[in-house]
Amino acid sequence: MDETFRGFLDRLRQAGELIDFRQPIDIRHIATLVDQSDKAIFFHKVIGYDIPVVSGIIRTRERAMMAMGASEYLEIEERLKNGIAKPIPPQRIATSPAREVVMKGDDVDLYKLPIPMSSIYDGGPMITAGVVIAKDPEFGINTGIYRFMVKEKNLTGIDIVTPNNMRLFVQRAYEAKRPLPISISIGTHPIELLGAGFKAPLGTDEMAIAGGIRGQAVKLAAGDTVDVPYIADAEIVLEGEVLPTGWTHPEGRFGEFTWLMGGLHWNPIVRITSVSMRRDAIYYALHMPWENTGLMAPTRYAAIRQALRTASVVVK
Template sequence: MTVSFRAMIDDLRQAGQIEDIEKSVDIRHIAALVDKADKALIFHNVIDYTMPVVSGIATARERIGTAFGCDYGAVYERLDAGLTTPIDPVEVNSGPVREIVQSGDDVDLFDLPVPLFSIHDGGPMITAGVTVGRGTDGAFNAGIYRFLVREKNLTGIDIVTPNDMQRLALDAFRAGKPLPISINLGTHLAVNMAATFRAPLGQNELAIAGGIAGEAIRMTPCETIDVPCIADAEIVLEAEILPTGWTRPEGRFGEFTRLMGGLHWNPQVRIKAISRRRDALYYALHMPWEVILPGAPNREAAVRRAFKTASLDLVDVNITPGGSCYFHAIVSIRKRPGDAKHAIMAALIASDIKHVVVVDEDIDVFNGTDVEWAIATRFQADRDVVTIPDLRAKPLDPSLRITPGITPVTAKIGIDATIPDDLPRERFERIEYAYADTLDLADFTGQAKDDSEPQRAPVDIADLAAQVKDLLADEPVYFAALAERFEDQGFKTLARALGELHRDGVLWQDGQGRLCLAGSEFAAEPPPSI
């Protein structure tokens, strides 16, 4: 897998997942057109701009899988490989992103085709900036943050949420210094995914990206700051977060919650240089789905690692789109006594997940009807709910109660929708249809050909009843098994024979509903209340 935005575009194009828009397009129309499209779009002729705009790469699971060269369901495995076997980035003298460099008065952000997404956004937002900063200890940190374009060389940066970049900025501000950062636009999804993974401070997200891709990310020095940039990016902004504190209003913005966020107060960023490819593509990460869907493997990997640490036998995980691939998880396990509650705790602690449903291995976690059925038939609210108050919250959660000056917290909930250990297993036996594994409806549709009924020899009902009685003397048998055993006599004839046994008071049933002889050791006894 070649770790460049350009190679990823080529892969998507070969898979038929890119559509080129050659007609002139107003930049204000891009967001709505991407939202209506079933492919990623490249706008080659954006009115008043010379640079093409790419958007919608990650608005579908299929395209994310193509970018990683696997099925979407296996993307978490690539991330896990990056976490387990990271590959450190390598430094190169230059790269495609250094083909054109503008600095000083030549810096002009207004030449970049930065769209307006939602109608109530505070202005054009750079949404796909993989931002690399260096701490006072020399360790790198990478994350994706948004930048509100204010002036030709000035933006905001949204680091109001507690994160590692905020910590680095605070350290620099305490020393009265700006924090140098490179803002890398147009990078492979492997880089984007690693940058959004909540790695411990000091763990290099770019090394995780290398592990995901199976090759090192190439880094090259910037010209105006002592922080490297990604050599194969489309565009790089060399910048400094100014030590002005969280003093400028920024936003609103359509968030990953699929809701409009509020006004934030954030620092300012001075752009010192812009470098780019000669034929650079501007990647406008489309909100909210290009954040939602690529985020699921991150949280899935976190849950899987937590379950492995907890020695839980995990079957599958669904980080649901309905929960913005952030707040909700459905997990299936092979359960031992006590495992369901343990699984709830592990999932809720693993990430910012605030609702988790735990089901048995027979439940398809990607089938909402199946999961709802498990809750309806296996769950009791007075014993199968785990609620944990006062945990770390995602500030963008609109349901939080906000008190100015106080960090908000959230309550988390887990639902144990597994079969209770203390209830009879037969209560939860699924319906099965006879011959479902051998019949094909296509064999019975269309015009009939030689569809004569089988010729059966005459059967003595009393004789057949005696045969059934002899069989049931040894063991109880389900009606369907009897029908198969006496298939040659025909279903109707067997039913008549059983009718004779019922009439004579010979036929009964055992506790599982199988046919047996009345008065036998297998015969069910009526409960005392009847």
């Protein structure tokens, strides 16, 4: 499937699954309108910001199926399994449209991004749709999706309380007293979200899985301030370092996919070294709790079914 993030938005629009909301909107009201809508919403004029916001694009099973080109919901799992079985390594390119506008050093200002809160009880605005690529000296590249709570103009947290490969990378960097370089790609096609959301074994290239799902290589461009690539098709790219401070900074609370408020976590902190974007960038806010389940559930189904088969349990 040769489709970009913007191409998917256009397809949703043509299918009547996306509403263009053109009147000025207070960023505090975005989550409420997404909650109330059965369509994805493109907010063209967010008061106080130069960047539009889109949210709810994979909130329903139907839109998740559209994203994967599937005719039924279980087909998403089959496409993921095909990507796992027949991965296609990413293609490296020199640069991308996400380099059209660049802020580095003292010019980095996360408050210029229209990052909405999903709940009035959230601890702060959180980046929710970032595809995170990290690099470990021994284990190489790992890709996943993690939340980042904005703390200062160039500082965020990273929510890695539960055991996963990213937590291992950060722990190893912490023990070595060195920062861990990462990139955060915001506004990517749901195929990259699906690949990144799969809990792959250590050493597995999740973007190769995404390439297998696509049927062609995912393009990665070289980082500028860190030696880590990012997804070339992204709308907005953050580069930074997870600082070797350990799990010492408060993170949360945050409305979870269970429809319950998560507790306060202690997490590492991230220093953002670069913010780059397209000239007409779109900020994608993956809205919790509604928008997480439709696409992420099949990543768990695939792992659970395989584990059961390994244990000789017949799955219907």
